[in-house]
Amino acid sequence: MKSTVYIIRDDYNHPKEVIDPVMEKVFDAERWEVILTDRARDLIETEATVDLAMFFTNGRPEGETNMTPEEQGQIVRKVRNGMGIMFIHAGLVLIEPDSPFYLELNSGRFVEHSPHHVEVTNNPAISFKHPIIEGIEPFVAIDEHYYCQVDTTRTDVILFGTSRHVTAAAGWAHQVGTGKVAALTPGHNPEALGHPQMIQLMKNGADWAARRS
Template identity: 30%
Template sequence: MRALIVRGGWDGHRPVESTDLFVPFLAAYGYEVQIEGSPAIYADAAVMAETDLIVQCVTMSEITADQVAGLRAAVAAGTGLTGWHGGIADSYRACSDYLQLVGGQFVTHPAKEPAELVGTEEDNYLDYTVSISDQGRTHPITKGLADFGLTTEQYWVLTDALCDVLATTTHPARRGQPWHRAVTVPAVWTRRWGQGRVVVTTPGHNPEVLQEPTVRTIIERGMLWATRTASESSGSE
């Protein structure tokens, strides 16, 4: 099996260190791993045709028309696509074709109460719960996992009905914020695109979050589930 790690974009998500955490896992499962520093590789049809799994960690940045066309074609033909946090849910903001492929877009991570702000990135670290959905309790990626708590950025994402939601998180109505009732959004979802599988996990702001046991389990199971050979051999959604 061949896995392609594509990393780069905004360095605040530490794309090199974060993706390096999962290289030993992929190697242990028999993947030959190729690492690229930009989405330019997506335009190489020969490479993409031989790729069984793409792990993307590119926050913001840009993608060209031929690159996103290559990515969409590869996934439609059976290549799996997965990633976490801004590396997949906040990539290529200006590209609607990419957003349709992954099925969701980061829009904010609410901050602490105004009186608690100190001017560091921890202003955006909240205590919150990731809740496994009814569908998630039987899905191979999240089966057997319990709801869990994190203290990190809590993503608010916009998604559509093609996503199969395995876990959610709820943003409460809070003082100083303009929304007036609690808002529940997906935290982990899968998506079928042609013959391919897409898995998005929104926790993963930094390597510390990625090493939280349940987060890491979801990401690693998602890699295996999304891989082309898994898609071809299993009818499980």
């Protein structure tokens, strides 16, 4: 039986033309039913079972407002009931510090990024093992280096990104209710998002969050 993944992507700076070809490498069509959309509200409106949601943007297409705290809360409840969720790069943007997405779900949020694209070295954590970083080697890509606020009392940092500017958390993961949450900060451009190690990170993260072995 296939698992269903909703992929929320496509905005001016992160177009579907960059993201969709990479998703074809991440999700095997024999194992996954992939639904592509630019609307986060599709997750709220669907009555079908969703095994995994992946946010590559904030999911607010032109003409729509940001999700309200109440709408965010509906997605939080889906995760508590077993839906996995992943936030990749710009999916971490526009998460407010007092929002359900930060306080109850992701435990991380975008604050700032490097002024220019820089060389970023992504290093898996070595202090403990986690399925998302299993088999992952350090990798370097020219990227927009994200700096995030991460509440490490509520999540495990599994990846670090180092540029000439700073070393910052580049990935974290935890459980909320019966659902699993993961975040990865790399992936602004085709080089970073399409790096073989980044693809493997997303594969590992999807399998872990959707409870696939």
